[in-house]
Amino acid sequence: MSPNSKGEAPLRSDHDIVLARQQVRRLTQELKFSLVDQTKMVTAASELARNALIYGGGGTMEWEIVSVDGRRGLKLRFSDEGPGIPNLELAMTDGWTSGNGLGMGLTGTKRLVNEFDIDTKVGAGTRVTIARWI
Ligand SMILES: Nc1ncnc2c1ncn2[C@@H]1O[C@H](COP(=O)(O)OP(=O)(O)OP(=O)(O)O)[C@@H](O)[C@H]1O
Ligand SMILES: [Mg+2]
Numbered sequence: 001m002s003p004n005s006k007g008e009a010p011l012r013s014d015h016d017i018v019l020a021r022q023q024v025r026r027l028t029q030e031l032k033f034s035l036v037d038q039t040k041m042v043t044a045a046s047e048l049a050r051n052a053l054i055y056g057g058g059g060t061m062e063w064e065i066v067s068v069d070g071r072r073g074l075k076l077r078f079s080d081e082g083p084g085i086p087n088l089e090l091a092m093t094d095g096w097t098s099g100n101g102l103g104m105g106l107t108g109t110k111r112l113v114n115e116f117d118i119d120t121k122v123g124a125g126t127r128v129t130i131a132r133w134i
Contacts, residue, residue, distance in 0.1 A: 006064035011078070017049045020061050027063060027074050031134050040112040041074060041132050047105040048078040048128050054099065056080025056126055066131065073114070073133035081125040088120060 009020050024045040028038040045061065052059035059080030066075045085091045092110075097103035106128075110116040115131040 006062065008063070009061045010058075011049050011052045011061055011080075012058040013053075017046065017053060020049050021046050023061075023063065024074070024076065027065070031065065031072055031074060033074075033132075033134055037132065037134075041076075044109040044112045044130055044132075045076055045078075047109045048076070048130070051105055051128075052078045052080040052082075052126070054101075056082030059125075071133050073131050075115075075129065075131040077127060077129045079125065079127045084122040084124055084126055085118070085120040086122050088118060092118075 007023075009023055010016050011020060021042050024042050025038060028041050033041065049061060052061075057080060059078060059082070062077040062079070064075045064077075066073050090096050091098075092106055093103070094107045095103040106118075109128075109130065113130040113132045115129070117129045118126065119129075120126040
């Protein structure tokens with residue numbers, strides 16, 4: 001696999017989420033992540049994909065194999081053009097949900113990865129970028 005290979009997958013249905021999970025599993029296997037670390041990244045991807053679908057009305061997952069200072073990793077970006085998150089501080093609180101969730105998706109995801117960044121704008125959409133290094 002070339003060091004900067006990348007791609008994109010739609011998040012429009014439950015089936016797309018299954019495919020996105022499989023894609024992340026495959027990529028982490030190719031990067032030789034440990035089984036535990038593979039599952040961390042797949043779980044994080046699953047949570048963010050679900051948020052993009054449920055709250056964002058669907059979106060996309062972009063993936064990229066990144067290499068910094070000889071260290072390789074997987075970067076994932078989940079984008080939607082939904083309503084955005086009005087109060088990010090609240091959304092990043094354990095147990096807070098605006099819907100019927102457990103309110104653990106974002107906070108849980110943050111703990112599973114090495115890099116976590118949210119860019120959100122009310123009325124414009126949400127973009128969450130995560131990365132994990134091998
Ligand atoms: N892509 C998004 N667009 C708009 N709002 C979002 C998005 N992602 C998260 N949110 C808001 O942030 C809140 C917290 O998200 P989080 O994933 O932590 O919990 P949840 O989805 O409510 O429950 P869980 O993921 O535990 O089932 C959501 O309830 C929702 O209000
Ligand atoms: Mg969630």
